[in-house]
Amino acid sequence: MNALLLSSSWRRNRLLVLCYHGTSIDDEHLWNSSFYVTPQWLQRRLEILQETRCQVLPLGEALQRLENGTLPPRAVAITYDDGTHDFYRRAYPVLKPFGFPVTVYLTTYYCGFNRPVFDPMCDYLLWKARPQTLHWPRLRSLPFTLDDAGRAQAGLALRGLANRESMTGQQKDQLLTALAGQLNLDYPSILAQRILHIMTPGEVREILHGGIDVQLHTHRHRVSNMRERFLREIDDNRHALAALGVPAASHFCYPGGFYLPEFPGWLQAAGIRSATTCQVDLISRNSNPFLLPRLVDHMNLSETEFTSWLSGLAGILPHRPMPPATGQLIEDQPQ
Numbered sequence: 001m002n003a004l005l006l007s008s009s010w011r012r013n014r015l016l017v018l019c020y021h022g023t024s025i026d027d028e029h030l031w032n033s034s035f036y037v038t039p040q041w042l043q044r045r046l047e048i049l050q051e052t053r054c055q056v057l058p059l060g061e062a063l064q065r066l067e068n069g070t071l072p073p074r075a076v077a078i079t080y081d082d083g084t085h086d087f088y089r090r091a092y093p094v095l096k097p098f099g100f101p102v103t104v105y106l107t108t109y110y111c112g113f114n115r116p117v118f119d120p121m122c123d124y125l126l127w128k129a130r131p132q133t134l135h136w137p138r139l140r141s142l143p144f145t146l147d148d149a150g151r152a153q154a155g156l157a158l159r160g161l162a163n164r165e166s167m168t169g170q171q172k173d174q175l176l177t178a179l180a181g182q183l184n185l186d187y188p189s190i191l192a193q194r195i196l197h198i199m200t201p202g203e204v205r206e207i208l209h210g211g212i213d214v215q216l217h218t219h220r221h222r223v224s225n226m227r228e229r230f231l232r233e234i235d236d237n238r239h240a241l242a243a244l245g246v247p248a249a250s251h252f253c254y255p256g257g258f259y260l261p262e263f264p265g266w267l268q269a270a271g272i273r274s275a276t277t278c279q280v281d282l283i284s285r286n287s288n289p290f291l292l293p294r295l296v297d298h299m300n301l302s303e304t305e306f307t308s309w310l311s312g313l314a315g316i317l318p319h320r321p322m323p324p325a326t327g328q329l330i331e332d333q334p335q
């Protein structure tokens with residue numbers, strides 16, 4: 001059934017866009033298997049694309065050819081959200097020998113301020129410290145037990161503190177250092193591995209030179225329901241990308257996969273050509289170019305499920321809701 005569908009004219013008029021986030025430098029996939037895969041797992045996925053003779057196209061070309069009705073059979077595009085350092089260090093070397101075109105949607109605030117991304121690093125440090133307790137009156141008078149529920153509460157308390165005190169990026173970074181100290185973790189070694197960092201400008205230039213396509217994901221990984229602020233995020237992101245050597249980025253990915261009904265019109269007026277979500281489906285000519293679905297692939301998705309998405313079968317059959325519902329990895333940033 002899969003093989004028949006893969007080569008069908010129905011599938012030929014459709015495009016599957018794959019969405020990835022992180023590739024583990026150390027143990028990140030054990031912490032968050034919805035967002036992190038191992039390099040070996042990624043290698044196997046790329047082999048499946050080769051074995052099934054999927055035709056991996058650059059995102060822009062694939063969308064253009066979908067519109068023109070000239071897609072090749074078994075068309076796939078590969079996208080990475082956020083542009084974390086582990087893309088450069090772990091995913092890029094695995095991807096390179098396959099020669100597949102890849103688009104990275106780069107959020108640029110932490111590219112310039114190259115320190116760990118606050119929200120996920122809070123959660124990662126709390127996870128690393130399990131099963132101890134965290135007793136830090138600055139957060140709460142009672143200690144947090146660092147089981148699943150306790151870590152969620154401690155994470156909320158940390159984010160709440162940063163919001164209440166309107167912390168700058170530097171202040172949030174100091175809070176992370178203080179948290180690691182409270183948890184007795186070897187933070188210098190975590191920092192040295194650049195876990196949960198965004199690529200540096202030099203690393204972005206290097207992947208651009210290697211043929212990776214870099215596109216828009218907002219500067220501070222956030223959207224606003226106010227048009228002016230929404231567009232400012234795109235502008236700031238565009239300027240940062242232009243300074244890195246991407247003068248005309250025009251493809252966008254909603255941070256966290258979140259969107260409101262007014263966003264497509266705003267994006268179109270701003271000269272954006274496409275926008276991707278984290279809703280799962282194949283793209284057809286009837287799809288709204290500013291609400292394009294993707295398959296958020298992750299280690300809990302079996303090879304059978306993956307191949308049935310490649311063929312399109314999974315999109316036709318009723319399918320179970322697939323975690324994660326959104327692509328949220330990186331939090332809002334201060335102005």
Ligand SMILES: [Zn+2]
Pocket residue numbers: 081082217221254255256327328329330
């Ligand atoms: Zn993102």
